[in-house]
Each structure stands twice: as structure tokens, then as C-alpha cells.
Amino acid sequence: MDSFVPVPPRDVPAARTPLRCPICDQAVVDVQIRDLGGVTADIAWQVHAGRCPVHGWFQAEIVSQPPREIFPVNRPFGAARRVIVGNEEIYAFATVWNDVPPDVKRSRVDPLDPKYWKVRSLRVSVA
Numbered sequence: 001m002d003s004f005v006p007v008p009p010r011d012v013p014a015a016r017t018p019l020r021c022p023i024c025d026q027a028v029v030d031v032q033i034r035d036l037g038g039v040t041a042d043i044a045w046q047v048h049a050g051r052c053p054v055h056g057w058f059q060a061e062i063v064s065q066p067p068r069e070i071f072p073v074n075r076p077f078g079a080a081r082r083v084i085v086g087n088e089e090i091y092a093f094a095t096v097w098n099d100v101p102p103d104v105k106r107s108r109v110d111p112l113d114p115k116y117w118k119v120r121s122l123r124v125s126v127a
């Protein structure tokens with residue numbers, strides 16, 4: 001039987017994601033979701049990647065909770081890259097999940113709830 005064959009990471013093409021471009025907030029395309037499986041059945045562990053036609057690839061990892069950061073990457077599941085916004089170099093975009101009260105963090109929220117995937121407003125200086 002096949003019961004003991006290791007299960008490789010599952011890539012889900014054309015999947016839906018709350019991920020949006022952290023720079024221009026448009027929906028990303030070419031979405032790829034890698035399901036890394038859970039340590040236990042009730043832990044959702046996924047990496048979501050998507051491409052903004054203007055700003056390139058981004059990805060975020062969820063481990064039962066919404067992502068804390070959205071990272072610019074050179075390709076799906078690839079190396080981090082930096083982006084320049086205004087005059088700032090940015091390696092990670094913090095999400096509003098960081099600002100959620102502790103009691104909400106401890107509660108069971110839907111890790112795919114788009115409201116927690118919004119990025120904190122960028123501190124881009126306006127000349």
C-alpha cells in the first residue's frame with residue numbers, strides 16, 4: 001500500500017489569496033499557495049505568493065494566524081529582495097496583524113481574513 005509514502009509539499013495553482021500588493025494594493029496575479037501541512041491537523045501552515053504586475057513578487061507565510069509580514073521575493077517561494085518605496089529600502093511590509101490586541105491574537109481568527117493582511121501604512125516621506 002501507499003500509506004507510508006511521504007507527502008511532498010502541495011502546490012495549489014490558481015488559488016485565491018488575501019494577499020495584495022503591499023505597495024499599490026492591487027490584487028496579485030499568478031497566485032501560488034504552498035501548503036506545508038500542519039504539525040497537527042488544526043494548524044494551517046501555508047505560504048502564499050503572488051505577483052503584482054508593477055511591483056513584482058510578494059509572499060507571506062501563515063501558521064494558523066494571519067501573516068505578520070509580507071516579503072518581496074524574486075520568485076514564488078524564492079529569495080527575499082528589497083524594494084524601494086519613496087526613498088526607503090524595504091525588506092518586509094508589516095501587516096496590521098501586529099497591531100491587533102492580544103485577546104484577539106489569542107482567539108481563533110480566520111488566518112485568511114483579508115482585514116488582517118493589510119499592510120501598515122508606509123512611512124513614506126512626502127516632500
Ligand SMILES: [Zn+2]
Nearest residue numbers: 021024052055
Ligand atoms: Zn503593486
